[in-house]
Amino acid sequence: MGSRIVSFELCGREVEVLVSPMATLQSVLRSQLGYTGTKEGCRQGGCGSCTVLVDGEPMMSCLLPVEDVEGRRVTTIEGIAPVAGLAPIQQAFIEKNAFQCGYCTPGMVVLTKTLLDHHPSPSRDEIIDALGGNVCRCTGYAPIIEAIEAAAAGATTDAGRDAGDWPDPSGER
Amino acid sequence: MAKLRGTGIAAVNYPTGMNLGGDPSQALIHATTSGSFVVALSSTDLGQGLRTVIGQIAAETLGVAADEVVIDTADTDTGPHCMGTFASRATHRVGNAVKAAAEEARTALLEVAALELNAPVGGLVLDGFGNVLVAGDPGRCVRVAEVASKAQFEYGRTISGRGAYMKPKSPVDPETGAMDPDSTEAHACTIAEVEVDTETGQVAVLGIRSAYEVGRQVNPALVRGQIVGGAWMGMSHALYETTEPYYPNPDHKPKDFSEYVMPGPAELPEIDCVVLEVPSSTGPYGVKGVGEMTANSPIPAIVNAIYHACGVRVDDLPVTPEKILRGLEAKWATESAAAAGGR
Amino acid sequence: MTVVEYFLPRSLAQAVDLLSRHGPDLLVIAGGTVAMPLINDGISLPRQVMGLRFVGLDEIEPSDGGLRIGATTTLTSLLRQRHVPMLAEAARRTASWSIRNMGTVGGNLFTPPPGGDVAVALLALDAEVTLEGSRGRRTLALSEFQTGFMTTALEPQELLTGIGVPAVAGETTYVKFGRKEANTPSVVTVAVRVARDGEVVTDARVALGAVGPHALRARKAEAVLVGSSLEPGAIDEAAEAAAEECEPFDDGIASAWYRRAMVRLFVRRALEELVQHVALEGR
């Protein structure tokens, strides 16, 4: 009872999905549409691991009834990268080792990509304010802030997906 | 409004792994037909990077590229035994087991390659890029992938290895109390700089600078990540986090991220570290553990810095602004009483 | 999730009609930042819910030197308006970027302490709320709207539709103090507004957040300030009065003892900041 079809634009393509009333966008993305890059964290709007963009603005998909995005444009981590290679902020995350366990990373990347879209050269205060709702328990934020600053300064390599940053396994550094 | 600055120092010796009733980890490795190697473990990666460093140790020992190694930690019911991921033991214990398994698998690989190249096993080397070469005769070589395929389709052999490592139980000497509880110890020293607002009791951590001696680093980027993240977490334990509230009523325990107080990006101090490498005699390639210890020395260093800044010694964590204000009030009361008594 | 029907009316008339037809068991949400955590946790188990995202109450308009703020205006929109800087500052210090994109100004009036920081600024500005239902429309001072912890003067058949902010009379300061800088629940929030004739204070508002069942006015502190020249003695006395009349509580963020101490401190700091600001402007 009460199920309805909701349609919206997801990472550049139109989707239609039959949802139960007030299912969260986050659960629909993961369980029904297979977009598992958006993580389920606290489901309280307190951790940011479920961050997605709605019409280009970051929102917590765990607090968003999917009916509320009817006709709107939703972008998840799956839609952040260009067709080939990585977005500069993704490359910067790799180069600055801006993750440890990786659970917060999709939300962080979606958020910081948007930050740079809004503010190509963000101030330290703007970075801090933007990150304030996304919890990282591993890195202590330092390398994430470094990654944002590097991406803003255009100071990442433009290498594509294959550019690993692993130390040489032989141990010769 | 007074803002007082102080500096504190603390050091830690951190044992890698635990004594337990014997502390084993085991590993199995086999080559697939395509020449990649699967390392089967029950040691769980809980986000610390175990799969990365274990993969590096396996690749280094096997003589293949790191991306040719698949770490399978799928199932603790069916995988080789491991005591678990704790006490910073995995790189050392699991690494030793994987290294042993990789050595056996490498020998099995070279035995088949020797048949292909018609050369003695002892005269073969792996170049780390997927080739087995005859030493001194680089024209004679064969791809690892080809060896792996032929082992299974032509020779009917497995390319595999078994590895086990165990820290034996060390009983306490009833006379002296002596025992050997750990295999190796890592060391660190932290200097913290803080600023205390005497009106709010808030502490701002300005800097956390540390020196770490962690044995041989398998992955320096991960080591640095652990140290920087651990410094932040140590600061968080020192000043913010608690599941037991400091107020009388346990009902006030935090239930979600809006109430569980921890620092955000604005509270990030300047974090700096240097890493020294003194290889351990027992770890694979000389490793020690660097996980848990990184949150240790920042805590007493910060608490000492608070004492240095404002003369308030708090000995239960976290050091909340309220504890500092109450400590300052008690201190001023004592001082004014002493001043009155001295008159 | 127990919801069997989720209504998304496209106009206020539709929303009012739905509410009168379904009665008070119809849970009304706007940005969802208060209700959805309770629903996700299985604490609130509504069967019928009405979302206000598409009713068209999300505009901010200048009005008689003040503002008319639609109830479902997002905190981000409030942050971006330039007419009343204190409201922009209050929005800026509320929650996080993503939450501000969802949470609404109207919803902020229902947020239990230690949240609800925008309400504190609105209280200092003598804001009034517009309530509409099947029986018509009425307006109420914000100070009369919040009646207790999580309770308001909203009747079962009514919706909060807008907030009116009169032209700002006097100078304002807004201070939010939490355990951390960004995205923090309040230890205490202080919003002050002082109107002066020359040096003498003719009207004063001291509003406090997170130290009572809802945003409070420190009326004794206000009385101390009126007639004073904001001299240090008057500021100290007002701060002391505010600390005495607030009703702080213990929670995981801070104890009642600490909150009261911080009311004393931050009312003083807010008033001192206001004096400094005025001195700079006067030069």
Added chain:
Amino acid sequence: MKVAGHHVLDAGPREVFDAACDPATLLAVIPGCEAIEQVAPHEYQGSLVLRLPGVGATFRTFVRLVDADPPHAAGMEGRVEGPMGTIAGRADFGLTEVDDEPAHDGRPGAGSDGRSIASRTLLEYRGEAVIQGPLARLDSRFAESLANTLIAQGLQALNSHLIEASSTVAPASGRPSPREAPE
């Protein structure tokens, strides 16, 4: 959950006690009370509608007066049941006649209109309740703060009702209109 407090009411203990036993009065003064009926001597059941942020719910209530010692003391056992869970407990009330002193708790509404009142009652209450179900997962501050708010609102309404009853011959009925802004 524990609640305790006191309140000064602008009527004598007998009037207060009788009003508190009158279903019509209770309907008028209990916040959100939609219906109330007496099902046995000193036993009432009814329904309560609370529109709380994030929660909209009707609660079934059941209250029994026990250990009544009119007009000085009474105990009350009760249950509130709703989709969020159940609150069950007991509260004890003491009523003491007091001199015409300023209100003890300083709350507005208690004799604050300057009118001379023949006698006043200090009402003291102390209650303890067990919360079960989803509601129990909230911080106890929520339930306690909400209970204190509802008790304060109920007693304020009761006081207005008592003042009104003493100044008019006919007993007041219906729910009090929402208070207007004093300005």
